[in-house]
Amino acid sequence: MKRGEGSTKRVFHYLRAINAENIKEWKIELTYKPDFIRQFIEPFVYLFPYLLYGYALLGGRYSEHLKDMTGIGDMVAYTFIGYLFIGFLNTACWAMGFSLRKEQWYGTLETIFVAPVPRWVYVAGMALHSTCHQGLIMLIQAVVITTFFAIVLKMGGLFPALALVLLMLLGLYGLGIIVAGLTIALKQWWVVSEALSTLIVVVTPIAYPLAVLPIVLRKASMFLPTTYGIMGVRHFMLGEQLAVSLPTIFLRLAIIMVVWLTFGMATFLIMDRYGRKKGSLSVY
Amino acid sequence: MIDNGAITVEGIYKVFKKGRSDEVRAVDGISFDIKKGELFGLLGPNGAGKTTLIKCISTLLIPDSGAVRVAGYDIYREPLEVRRHIGVLTGGERSLYWKLNPVENLRYFAALYGVPRKHVGDRIDYLLELMGLTEKAGARVEKLSSGMKQKLSIARVLVHDPPILLVDEPTLGLDPYFARFIRDFVKNELNRKQGKTILLTTHYMDEADELCGRIAFMNRGRIEAMDTPVRLKRSMPQKQVLEIKCQGAIEKEIFDRVPDAAGINITHSDGFVYVRINTDNPEMILSSMIELIQQKTKIFSVRVTAPTLEDVFVDLTGASLRNGK
Ligand SMILES: Nc1ncnc2c1ncn2[C@@H]1O[C@H](COP(=O)(O)OP(=O)(O)O)[C@@H](O)[C@H]1O
Ligand SMILES: [Mg+2]
Numbered sequence: 001m002k003r004g005e006g007s008t009k010r011v012f013h014y015l016r017a018i019n020a021e022n023i024k025e026w027k028i029e030l031t032y033k034p035d036f037i038r039q040f041i042e043p044f045v046y047l048f049p050y051l052l053y054g055y056a057l058l059g060g061r062y063s064e065h066l067k068d069m070t071g072i073g074d075m076v077a078y079t080f081i082g083y084l085f086i087g088f089l090n091t092a093c094w095a096m097g098f099s100l101r102k103e104q105w106y107g108t109l110e111t112i113f114v115a116p117v118p119r120w121v122y123v124a125g126m127a128l129h130s131t132c133h134q135g136l137i138m139l140i141q142a143v144v145i146t147t148f149f150a151i152v153l154k155m156g157g158l159f160p161a162l163a164l165v166l167l168m169l170l171g172l173y174g175l176g177i178i179v180a181g182l183t184i185a186l187k188q189w190w191v192v193s194e195a196l197s198t199l200i201v202v203v204t205p206i207a208y209p210l211a212v213l214p215i216v217l218r219k220a221s222m223f224l225p226t227t228y229g230i231m232g233v234r235h236f237m238l239g240e241q242l243a244v245s246l247p248t249i250f251l252r253l254a255i256i257m258v259v260w261l262t263f264g265m266a267t268f269l270i271m272d273r274y275g276r277k278k279g280s281l282s283v284y
Numbered sequence: 285m286i287d288n289g290a291i292t293v294e295g296i297y298k299v300f301k302k303g304r305s306d307e308v309r310a311v312d313g314i315s316f317d318i319k320k321g322e323l324f325g326l327l328g329p330n331g332a333g334k335t336t337l338i339k340c341i342s343t344l345l346i347p348d349s350g351a352v353r354v355a356g357y358d359i360y361r362e363p364l365e366v367r368r369h370i371g372v373l374t375g376g377e378r379s380l381y382w383k384l385n386p387v388e389n390l391r392y393f394a395a396l397y398g399v400p401r402k403h404v405g406d407r408i409d410y411l412l413e414l415m416g417l418t419e420k421a422g423a424r425v426e427k428l429s430s431g432m433k434q435k436l437s438i439a440r441v442l443v444h445d446p447p448i449l450l451v452d453e454p455t456l457g458l459d460p461y462f463a464r465f466i467r468d469f470v471k472n473e474l475n476r477k478q479g480k481t482i483l484l485t486t487h488y489m490d491e492a493d494e495l496c497g498r499i500a501f502m503n504r505g506r507i508e509a510m511d512t513p514v515r516l517k518r519s520m521p522q523k524q525v526l527e528i529k530c531q532g533a534i535e536k537e538i539f540d541r542v543p544d545a546a547g548i549n550i551t552h553s554d555g556f557v558y559v560r561i562n563t564d565n566p567e568m569i570l571s572s573m574i575e576l577i578q579q580k581t582k583i584f585s586v587r588v589t590a591p592t593l594e595d596v597f598v599d600l601t602g603a604s605l606r607n608g609k
Contacts, residue, residue, distance in 0.1 A: 005398070009398075013398040016395050016398070017395055017396050017398075019395070020391070020392050020395030020396065021392075023392075024381065024384070024388075024392050027383070027384055027388060028381065028383045028384065031383040031424075106378070106381060106382075107375060107378025107379060108375075108378070108379055108380070108381060110339075110344055110372075110374060110375055110379070111372070111374070111375060111379040111380075111440075112396065113344055114342050114343070114344060114367050114370070114372045115367060115393070115396035115397055116364045116365070116367040116368040116396075116397060116398065117364070117396055118364070273346070276343075276344065276345055276346045277345075277346045278300075278301075279300055279336075279339075279345055282339075
């Protein structure tokens with residue numbers, strides 16, 4: 001009998017499992033067609049309250065004040081870029097957070113847990129799936145909104161923007177896996193997702209610049225990957241003026257990414273162990 | 285390093301805390317060895333702790349104390365290796381993705397188990413053929429009958445061709461036709477032909493009696509006896525059982541004063557009540573038994589049989605397999 005798999009082999013095995021998880025989720029989702037379509041329409045609907053607020057307050061689409069503060073006068077362009085990022089928050093807080101509870105709901109959780117891959121692999125598979133899924137939704141949104149409102153994006157900024165988004169995503173995955181870990185231990189697991197996503201939406205500069213936040217929240221937002229993602233993308237794609245330099249943004253984002261990922265993974269492993277001691281994932 | 289015994293369990297405990305003071309001793313100090321190629325059965329009523337024990341062995345739960353080795357691997361230190369060498373059949377029909385078809389289900393599990401890509405197609409064809417599911421390969425699982433779902437679950441368990449199988453209540457809730465198929469399959473194909481080591485749990489005594497080379501009686505988290513079915517049945521101090529088939533409500537207490545009646549077990553099935561009395565002298569107690577029961581209800585038939593595993597179980601544990609808690 002062979003003892004164990006070599007480490008290269010193991011990496012490929014896990015990657016394959018992650019991808020299998022991704023494909024499985026697409027297939028399952030596509031069997032619920034109305035719900036699938038809903039997910040593409042809803043984001044447009046939820047964008048409107050943001051824009052209507054903006055119009056009501058500014059008496060139009062452009063604001064000199066916003067331009068003074070950020071360098072961007074177009075409220076619609078400014079808001080819509082920030083708004084897009086809510087899709088990624090959904091990935092972390094909801095898709096990743098619920099990945100295990102969803103399997104439990106299918107009835108397959110214990111079946112997949114006896115397969116020879118670590119349990120974070122399933123959460124990672126869900127992260128991949130949801131990132132693709134949300135990415136697709138965001139792409140459609142971006143095309144429709146920019147066309148409809150005649151927003152001109154600086155396409156030259158696309159690649160640096162994407163690099164920043166990638167870093168941000170890794171950081172968000174750290175948050176997502178914490179939520180996934182907590183769902184194992186908590187009976188009312190959805191509370192964590194609710195609380196966290198609300199908190200992030202509030203302190204992340206989606207529809208307003210950071211400068212308008214109270215100082216405490218502004219400090220808090222410095223620890224969230226989304227803050228830098230949004231600032232960076234608006235900078236690269238719309239020309240927002242930054243309060244901090246670009247290298248600083250990249251550096252800070254890289255650091256919080258490592259911190260969140262490490263912290264997230266540790267939390268997950270501890271919670272997984274706790275769950276296997278308590279039997280908290282069985283239905284009793 | 286690799287020992288011959290396929291599964292070694294030594295002094296396993298698992299206690300679940302329910303609230304502050306309430307606790308359930310689900311597995312209360314269990315030890316046994318299962319040899320390579322053995323078909324070993326855990327027989328016990330609902331709540332005996334069978335599933336909990338299976339979960340400990342399959343690394344789903346961490347025991348409070350004790351040692352478990354599976355195929356030579358330690359469940360604490362090498363859980364991934366343990367999982368690579370076992371196939372676990374639990375959870376019945378819910379353990380599949382109902383929105384996917386059998387092939388998609390098996391492909392997914394093949395990826396989780398790291399079955400080499402070039403073998404996956406053949407392996408799936410073979411398993412579907414083996415389970416008689418080839419024609420259903422493209423149908424969504426939710427469209428399959430319970431029996432077919434259970435067959436597909438078995439195919440799923442075999443996808444990586446594990447040497448050891450943990451099978452938890454494999455025929456629970458299946459109609460007799462599929463239950464028959466599954467039992468024959470487990471014994472003849474999986475154990476005899478493919479030589480797999482199998483740990484099977486059940487609360488059906490016939491199933492344990494028919495399938496298992498050795499049986500452990502499990503009750504309240506403990507093993508009360510462990511031997512071959514034949515020897516277990518021979519171990520009864522009383523060599524015969526008087527069975528009276530009747531209808532209506534009968535309390536055990538009315539038999540309290542019957543002499544020579546060692547254990548009395550009352551079970552219900554198909555709308556009838558069966559009163560079974562372990563005894564050495566069925567003729568001696570026959571008339572008093574009939575008299576007692578006739579005062580309460582109608583008797584359909586009376587017969588004398590050899591002890592079944594259930595009679596031995598009742599004799600040893602005082603608990604019934606069917607109604608016991
Ligand atoms: N995860 C759990 N949390 C709390 N109690 C549990 C858990 N799993 C099992 N139990 C309890 O442990 C006992 C044994 O259950 P189980 O192992 O399912 O028995 P069996 O499979 O023999 O029917 C039961 O009393 C059950 O309620
Ligand atoms: Mg059970």
